[in-house]
Amino acid sequence: MRVQLVDIAHARSGDKGDTANVGVIALRPEWYPLLVQQLTRERVQAHFQGVITGDVQRYELPNLNALNFLLHGALDGGGTLSLKTDAQGKVFSTALLRMTIDVQDADARRLDLPAAR
Amino acid sequence: MSPSQVVRIAAAQGFWGDSLDAPRRQVDGGPVDYVMLDYLAEVTMSILQKQKERDPNMGYARDFVGAIESMLPAIAERGVRVIANAGGVNPGACAAAIRQVLAKHSKATTVRIGVVTGDDLLPRLDELFAAGHALAHMETGEPLSTVRDRVLSANAYLGSTPIVDALARGANIVITGRSTDTALTMAPLRHTYAWKADDWDRLAAGIIAGHIIECGAQCSGGNCLYDWRSIPNLADVGYPIVEGQADGTFVVTKHEGTGGVVSVHSISEQLLYEMGDPHSYITPDVIADFTTIQLEQEGPNRVRVHGIKGRPPTDSLKVSVAYRSGFKAVGTLVYAWPDALEKAQHADRILRERLDRLGLTFDRILTEFVGVSSTHGPLTPASGYEAPEVQLRVGVRSESKAAVERFTREIAPLVLNGPPSVTGFAGGRPKVEEIVAYWPALVDKAVVRPHVEIV
Secondary structure (H helix, E strand, C coil): CEEEHHHCEEEEEEEECCEEEEEEEECCHHHHHHHHHHCCHHHHHHHCECCECCCEEEEEEHHHCEEEEEECCCCCCCCCCCCCCCCCCCCHHHHHHCCEEECCHHHHHHCCCCCCC | CCCCCCEEEEEEECCCCCCCCHHHHHHHCCCCCEEEECCCCCCHHHHHHHHHHHCCCCCCCCHHHHHHHHHHHHHHHHCCEEEECCCCCCHHHHHHHHHHHHCCCHHHCCCCEEEEECCECHHHHHHHHHCCCCCCCCCCCCCHHHHHHHEEEEEECECCHHHHHHHHCCCCEEEECCECCCHHHHHHHHHHHCCCCCCHHHHHHHHHHHHHHCCHHHHCCCCCCCCHHHCCCHHHECCCEEEECCCCCEEEECCCCCECCCCHHHHHHHHHCCCCCCCCEECCCCEEEHHHCEEEEEECCEEEEECCEEECCCCEEEEEEEEEEEEEEEEEEEEECCCHHHHHHHHHHHHHHHHHHCCCCCCEEEEEEECCCCCCHHHCCCCCCCCCEEEEEEEEEECCHHHHHHHHCCCCHHHHHCCCCEECCCCCCCCCEEEEEEEEEEEEHHHCCCEEEEC
16 A cells, blocks of 8 residues: 555654754654654655755654654755755655655554555 | 742743744743743854944844843843843843843842853954864865855854853843853753753753754744644744753643643654754753653643753864855746746746856856745656646856846846746845855864853
């Protein structure tokens, strides 16, 4: 079954120089392991291909059922140098939530996951 | 204060430009002991430095004067104490302006103002270079000397110690320059409970309390994605309050009857805001580990925070340098149905061709189509939906002010001599802006000398 992140997680993003961070939080604690398993550094790097120019770093915060991603080279130079509407990376959060993942049907039923709209 | 007693710290400003009513609402809405106001973003210091160059009595957050005025009865009659980094690059002038406001209230004449300085490294740059402190850029490694003649401001981020000192010396209002945002919350906790300077876990808790409330209502329902439709009454959003305890645990809440929400979800989102490596949130006081934070909803709009671990800080302070870095301008036009996007794209090609013919070169030209792809770019799915209108948004950046100025004259002509169905030019010619860029650096703690004065 295809699942879109926006239906199983919420997120907030911010900036540090030319780097955007996206914190992704599972909407239910039992969905957090799925985020850990599916949202690999490589997967997120591929998702943002053509949007960011640098690497992606990933950190786990199991205490908050959250992952934190650093997206380097995301903000056209960052801060006041950037010409982007989103110069401070405020909406990279929902850009990540556009991602869809494939989950085995049995797992999707067991976890009561909503299907992608 | 006995160890079981609670100290209430209210956040009333998340940046310079935040709600003017928040300070008064925080002191009138229920019991608070301290109000903290965070005015300084990364480039705010440079704006203030420019103001000080024009007028030596300026260079601080002017909004703070009105904030004090609106809180005056609480400060003078109820003993509410206020901590703010409103001093910017001129804490002394800020204190003088506040003193004038206090003179208007008969009971406020005894109010003591603590002024924290020592963060300003601008007058000491050459001395620091000569002593081998390169203030190298934290990302590129370049020494600051490469842009020395363009530097506008240079400030070290001070920790909570000088604020704690000012509170111990009886200051009712503490004004700082570039303190860490988190220090403004940490200081009253340290002062109240006399936490030792090496009590790493409690200090880390103070930092995290500060991180949660330093952006004002962004932890109490503002900008909250979780079930956003259900968040009640944002028109009257309650700004956050930390109820601290001696053991380092604390509750985040807001005044009764206010709008917004304080939940595990709203706090979790704020904890992750501008987060780097969560294991190492580095401050001058302590390194806090965000992976140890435990959150519990203990009641409606009450989140208990506990379990926090910290470890000793580094020997460096972060320095925020602002320097002039060329000019920029952004021009916009709106194209209407039919074929709105195609018309906007065509206008962009024409504009770029004209800029080429004029021989203008830019360090950067960026085109965005607002309504189509400006926020999520290529991640936006091709939906088959035809936008009723599209805003063409073109930005340029250059070392040459003349080139940027010429660009601003090339937008309006497109209304009459470019693709059809165009509107939205009521705002006039785009404004040329000088870019003040941000240079993050580190400096040895030992060379920065914080100073506290009670006036």
